[in-house]
């Protein structure tokens with residue numbers, strides 16, 4: 100059966116998704132996949148729907164600045180669905196060359212008529228046409244520097260202030276601009292089963308543009324094309340993974356025959372990488388608190404033929420009930436975090452996360468590290484990582500832990516295991532480092548390594 104839908108339905112679908120996100124009903128990626136299936140969106144329309152949804156979220160603060168210049172009423176007094184419809188149409192007018200302006204505006208007017216009344220469609224027509232007739236308002240009209248950066252890069256002010264205080268104003272600005280750029284798509288080659296060259300050939304044969312990474316050996320950048328239906332993916336030769344995430348396994352440096360605990364493991368990206376590096380010899384215990392997520396670990400292990408990975412549902416803070424002291428050679432805590440390092444991929448995070456979330460998460464992160472520490476053998480290594488950019492969830496968690504635990508010392512050899520160019524930039528403390536978005540081709544990641552004294 101043909102999966103045909105007009106682009107009009109694409110915009111309505113985008114409106115529905117954005118409204119649900121605004122009401123905090125779900126994450127954008129889950130809602131998108133759900134809507135594509137339920138609404139039977141044609142595969143040809145999926146890229147447009149994805150672009151409108153992510154782009155509108157990414158640029159919403161900047162778009163509101165533009166809309167405010169033309170709206171007769173303050174935006175807070177406009178119904179949510181009308182406001183979002185304006186936002187997504189302005190996104191198309193500014194950023195999508197392939198959508199003709201009149202088509203985008205006509206669709207918005209039609210949707211307004213269908214969902215509202217004549218007054219609303221008239222208002223929609225009026226604001227969008229006056230937006231087209233005038234030049235874009237200048238950011239320089241905003242006098243306060245942080246407010247100006249917040250509007251231009253479309254970030255909440257509290258977050259920019261936090262980054263500026265923690266990493267300096269220049270870094271805060273570069274993170275915010277980097278978050279507006281497209282992320283690099285990378286895959287990890289399962290070198291246990293296939294060579295990098297074979298994977299490159301296979302992907303290229305299927306029309307994908309592939310390039311070797313200069314940093315991590317098993318990493319390939321994929322420029323064009325969808326990976327999910329490729330032979331390499333179906334055969335379990337590759338996994339989709341950010342290169343920063345691959346560095347975490349390099350930091351842990353698991354060896355064949357060892358016993359490894361991955362305390363926060365789902366969906367299993369790092370557990371699989373660990374098992375691949377161990378050539379499937381040894382044991383990887385992969386814990387996650389959510390049973391539906393542990394299923395993903397089982398699925399991945401099966402697809403990649405990694406029999407040493409054992410997924411288990413448990414709370415990492417209670418593992419002492421299941422495992423003896425000093426059971427593991429190495430432990431990975433890839434902690435639950437605010438995800439502020441992956442805004443490029445998941446822009447809704449910058450609007451949904453609040454400062455209170457950071458405080459709450461940092462307490463959970465500390466308690467997980469403290470709970471699993473006794474399970475590490477003497478002389479063993481614990482790696483603590485997050486995909487966020489915030490000292491309270493990162494540097495503060497590990498420095499407080501090392502200060503309070505006599506047996507713990509920072510691993511001053513960490514950077515020797517990280518590829519040269521990346522490591523040479525990271526000198527603040529030899530036992531941990533922060534990767535910022537836009538710095539290399541990775542997401543924002545924090546990686547630290549702690550040793551247990553003999």
Ligand SMILES: C[S@@+](CC[C@H](N)C(=O)[O-])C[C@H]1O[C@@H](n2cnc3c(N)ncnc32)[C@H](O)[C@@H]1O
Nearest residue numbers: 363364365366367368369387388414415433435
């Ligand atoms: C950053 S994600 C892990 C990503 C994973 N390491 C990977 O590379 O695919 C953090 C995970 O920790 C899990 N989690 C949160 N609290 C936990 C707890 N108390 N014990 C175990 N897992 C927990 C979450 O369900 C989530 O899947």
